[in-house]
Amino acid sequence: MDVTTVIFYLVAAITVGSAAIVAFSRNIIYSAFSLLGTFAGVAGIYVFLGADFVAGVQVLIYVGGILVLILFAVMLTHRITDVRVTNRAVGRIPAFLVIGIFILLLFQTIRETSWMRMKEVVYTPTTAKIGDLFLQDYLLPFELASVVLLAALIGAVVLSRKEIKE
């Protein structure tokens, strides 16, 4: 087993382990901070897949943006002095059954399907290709994305401002 494989399994273990903490922890602060491990681990998996630009975007947007946003929301909606930072979960057993059957089906499918594979896997820089595709084939979705982001920005401001009582 060479070094690359060992590092891959390490990154995969960090990703899945912190995702498990996110899903099972009783304390929402632990959940929120474990999300950091998951996002960083997924960025590492993108690096293994030769997707350098997506890995950078993952670190910038997920770790730098969404995670900070989630931590802010946790801090704003729980009083710091509140000891019971609860993260209650209900219906664990039915959920376990459903998820268990679901993941068994998924694993079986992944194992038995003969996926289309390339003869040889190549590692090339992807940023220039992605830029070309965004400004040629995917120009309309790209522009629509900017409108969606603007709408989300305005919507977030409108939703979260305080109501001023007359």
Add this chain to the structure above:
Amino acid sequence: MAVGLTHYLFIGAILFALGLYSVLTRRNAISILMGVELILNGANINYVAFSHFSTANVEGQIYAIFVIMLAAAEAAVGLAIVLAIFQIFRTIDVEAAETLKE
């Protein structure tokens, strides 16, 4: 056994299942949003893995970037809704916010 396509698909499936569990069982609205982020990350791993192992182009990565962008918009609006619920109900337990059914 060399690391291949199925390894990445397994990781994506596990992340998806954990996120789904979080969404189904949590009663804290922020935890539900965290579960949604896990689901989106699991789907993204599949996109990038197929782009790397099954095709010679980067279109899968393009879709992954669109998913990341939509996840950012979803997180912003979702957390704004959570803050609005907190201002009205003083809690973010999703079972407490049930005035719509009256």
